[in-house]
Amino acid sequence: MNSLAHKLPGIARIRERFLEMHDERHDALEDALTLISSGEDCQQALLTARDILHKIAGSAGSLGFADLGEAAGKAETVVQEHIDTNFRDQTPVTEELDRFLELSITYCSTTAE
């Protein structure tokens, strides 16, 4: 987090809010991964995953969660490429989402610092 962010008196509250929201986002991504892995009618699940990852990628870094933001950005790119190419093999997406969720869970409620 840059020096200016530290000067924002409300930054702790915003970080806390982000982490609260992150619990829900993590659960929604888990659900999306289950649907994508099932391979049936997963288009909506891909869009949901992309939108959630996009939001995490957009704000996590500004709040001091750089690794989470970068991982979300990387996963978003993989999901978007998958949507764009309409590729049948879901493996690259499910593997990337799995990797992201492993990091993501460390930010969920009691596990977050």
Added chain:
Amino acid sequence: MKILAVDDDLIILELLREFFAVIGEHELITSDSPEEALMIASTTPDIQCFLLDIQMPGMDGIELCQALRKMPRFKRTPVLMLTAMSEKRYIDNAFAAGATDYVTKPFELSELQGRIQLVASLVQERRSGSERAAVSYPGRNRVRRIVPQLTLDQPFEINDVKGVIEAHALENYLQKLTRSAMFGSTIFAFAIRDVEKLFHSIKPYDFRGVISDVAEALSDCLVGNQFLMAYLGNGLFGCVTEDGWMPDLDDFVSRTQIEILKMGLYSSDGTPLDVEVVHGKALRLDWRSSSSVLTAFEDIVDSARHAALCASAQRQSRWPLRATA
């Protein structure tokens, strides 16, 4: 400055509220939907800057920017895109839609502060221009706004010509490309020969018309390719094309000249105008830093200015008695 920020991520809106509360000076209005933002924009007076996310449900930030530009009072209002969309096509589309600047999320607050300061100076500069141009009448309550006097070196807006954006937006675009290490664009510039004579021989209104017509001729000859162009003042146009493509400049200028001849340019008193466009050098952008890219751009623009001087000298040596603009 009154700023309207539009983002469907409530965390970003909260962060922006906190940020603007700390830096003071500005008043922030927020909206989490583009549709609501359009309503706020049309009913709130004095919005002087927009911060727009790109990826939002329904209308996206680029479409929102286009919609705002269609509203006469926001034609020149700075629009800063604040988005996680870092791919070049989004940057290109945003500037083509009328964005003034582009900041990629996650943003450093210090970077955002710098960008906002630049926008605030631009707004202040424009406001001082209109204040200087306001005439008050003793004994009356009203102040009449008049069009500020046009100077030759002044870049001005050219509306509704494809690919034409404002000069400072073109500079921001070039800086954004180099900051993001997106290379392969080519920059080049055009100049109008004997522009000073032309400027002093016709009315400001006619001069604006000539510049718009030349911009249209240049734009028409570039259509079919991805490009952005701006009028830089002094009869100079800067241009950026993408993906390594650039026209054969001699051929391009010939085609532009044919377009100008087809238009048949006249001043408002019916005098035919002799307008000739020349080109300077071209440069493909490489590893340059965002500060040196502007120096490179200035060199390219200078080469067009120089080409115009050479064309003028050549013409005078050919037709010494008919050397008029």
